[in-house]
Amino acid sequence: MAFYDLREFIDAARKLDDVLEVRGAHWDLEIGGLMEVFAGRASFPLLLFDDIPDYPRGWRIAANFVNDARRAALALGLPPDLPKVELLRRWKERLPHVRPIPPRQISNGPLFENVQTGEDVNVLAFPVPRWHELDGGRYIGTACCVVTRDPDEGWVNVGIYRVQVHDERTLGLYISPGHHGRIMREKYWAKGKSCPVAISFGQEPAMWMAAGHSIAYGASEYEFAGWVRDEPVEIVTGPVTGLPLPATAEIAIEGDVPPPSEEARVEGPFGEWPGYYGHGARVEPIVRLQACYHRNEPILAGAPPLKPPILNFGIPFGAAAIWQYLEKADVPDIRGVWCFAGGNAPGGGAPFLVVSLTQRYNGHAQQAALAALGCRGGAYHGRFVVVVDDDIDPADLNEVIWAISTRCDPKTAMTIIDDCWSTPLDPVMHPDKKEAGDFTNSRAIINACRPYAWKDRFPPVNVISPELRDKLTTKWKRLLER
Numbered sequence: 307m308a309f310y311d312l313r314e315f316i317d318a319a320r321k322l323d324d325v326l327e328v329r330g331a332h333w334d335l336e337i338g339g340l341m342e343v344f345a346g347r348a349s350f351p352l353l354l355f356d357d358i359p360d361y362p363r364g365w366r367i368a369a370n371f372v373n374d375a376r377r378a379a380l381a382l383g384l385p386p387d388l389p390k391v392e393l394l395r396r397w398k399e400r401l402p403h404v405r406p407i408p409p410r411q412i413s414n415g416p417l418f419e420n421v422q423t424g425e426d427v428n429v430l431a432f433p434v435p436r437w438h439e440l441d442g443g444r445y446i447g448t449a450c451c452v453v454t455r456d457p458d459e460g461w462v463n464v465g466i467y468r469v470q471v472h473d474e475r476t477l478g479l480y481i482s483p484g485h486h487g488r489i490m491r492e493k494y495w496a497k498g499k500s501c502p503v504a505i506s507f508g509q510e511p512a513m514w515m516a517a518g519h520s521i522a523y524g525a526s527e528y529e530f531a532g533w534v535r536d537e538p539v540e541i542v543t544g545p546v547t548g549l550p551l552p553a554t555a556e557i558a559i560e561g562d563v564p565p566p567s568e569e570a571r572v573e574g575p576f577g578e579w580p581g582y583y584g585h586g587a588r589v590e591p592i593v594r595l596q597a598c599y600h601r602n603e604p605i606l607a608g609a610p611p612l613k614p615p616i617l618n619f620g621i622p623f624g625a626a627a628i629w630q631y632l633e634k635a636d637v638p639d640i641r642g643v644w645c646f647a648g649g650n651a652p653g654g655g656a657p658f659l660v661v662s663l664t665q666r667y668n669g670h671a672q673q674a675a676l677a678a679l680g681c682r683g684g685a686y687h688g689r690f691v692v693v694v695d696d697d698i699d700p701a702d703l704n705e706v707i708w709a710i711s712t713r714c715d716p717k718t719a720m721t722i723i724d725d726c727w728s729t730p731l732d733p734v735m736h737p738d739k740k741e742a743g744d745f746t747n748s749r750a751i752i753n754a755c756r757p758y759a760w761k762d763r764f765p766p767v768n769v770i771s772p773e774l775r776d777k778l779t780t781k782w783k784r785l786l787e788r
């Protein structure tokens with residue numbers, strides 16, 4: 307089912323009893339802090355903040371609307387109550403059938419209910435939070451869609467890139483090396499031009515999740531979102547840049563990103579998804595605002611990264627794309643793929659990737675690891691790839707650790723690979739290396755499968771057989787029901 311906007315999604319989450327309304331929390335650390343307190347509890351509802359000090363009633367913040375597996379499933383049109391690996395499998399099975407659905411252009415939308423231009427633009431009119439204690443400022447863009455157009459080829463990219471508020475009409479925009487928005491931006495600068503940009507802050511969740519998916523260079527996130535929704539995304543054209551914006555977005559801006567030689571400012575630090583302030587405070591490009599649009603009583607969407615294991619997308623959807631890629635690369639008998647400490651979406655960083663397979667030949671496990679590391683989803687900001695046998699649940703960290711501890715001989719079953727694609731966010735990258743602009747790191751492949759050549763002589767596992775379990779469960783049914 308496609309949701310018309312963020313509001314309709316919030317109503318659907320309410321029906322699942324998954325929304326908690328909070329009144330009176332302050333934009334300065336209370337909203338972000340409360341999120342972290344909730345993140346540590348068994349249930350982590352969508353938090354809808356209202357009556358925010360200094361701001362009018364009704365100007366709300368919806369925080370981490372899909373960071374729970376149930377709400378992520380709801381947003382993607384999957385059954386909300388499936389076990390997590392099954393949810394990931396269902397998503398993986400949909401991926402080969404992507405059928406892009408172009409957005410539907412409309413002339414006006416709720417986004418344009420309120421329009422400010424020029425000197426009247428003021429993004430501090432919204433209750434922009436300071437999310438984490440060491441953040442260098444207030445971040446309006448965490449659950450945002452950053453829209454740019456390729457100056458040579460004309461195609462439009464949408465990505466989630468963080469946006470800091472420098473002042474009423476100036477924002478900071480951090481885009482990681484290799485990301486499409488950054489490549490486009492640099493193309494404008496190489497021509498001596500500023501890069502036009504439009505950014506929405508709060509939109510229907512499938513659109514936002516599509517923006518976080520690293521789809522092929524040249525492909526449209528709007529069309530991908532249309533496929534996810536099975537219905538076109540309605541777009542309006544930004545009058546300043548001509549860029550398309552989601553028509554039902556809550557808030558949006560238009561502006562331009564000048565070449566850093568013309569203007570740039572210190573951005574960050576910001577609490578990042580690996581669980582650190584890895585990028586630090588650095589000079590980064592800015593956005594000069596020319597227009598701002600918002601709905602009546604706007605809802606600013608917020609999805610600040612929180613220290614793992616909390617994920618912005620509830621489960622690591624990035625692992626599904628890697629799973630699909632392994633199948634495309636003809637690596638047989640993959641049983642499951644999972645990611646810890648990241649993996650929100652393909653291309654979103656996969657620092658601890660686990661692949662489970664049924665070994666068929668010598669070298670099969672290593673082939674799977676190398677293929678996983680080579681695809682876009684597994685390549686960016688990776689660190690460890692662990693391959694386990696099919697009796698190990700890749701989503702169960704205790705099982706994975708047990709397999710590593712008992713089936714991997716570090717001297718013979720680990721491989722180190724150098725010079726891989728990482729980012730300045732990488733906390734263990736030496737500061738001098740970052741300063742030199744060398745954002746590469748190394749990878750370790752951990753083959754935690756029984757050694758294939760002598761797997762038949764590997765000791766049996768000390769675990770109850772399925773047959774004996776079934777027999778006892780039947781015979782001792784009443785005891786076990788207690």
Ligand SMILES: Cc1cc2nc3c(=O)[nH]c(=O)nc-3n(C[C@H](O)[C@H](O)[C@H](O)COP(=O)(O)O)c2cc1C
Nearest residue numbers: 465466467468481482485486487518519520618653
């Ligand atoms: C909540 C969230 C925040 C993100 N923040 C950033 C960011 O600040 N900068 C960045 O380059 N990528 C960020 N990403 C990752 C990119 O959005 C993601 O890799 C996306 O696929 C990039 O799109 P592109 O390949 O079209 O550039 C974030 C992802 C999520 C889910």
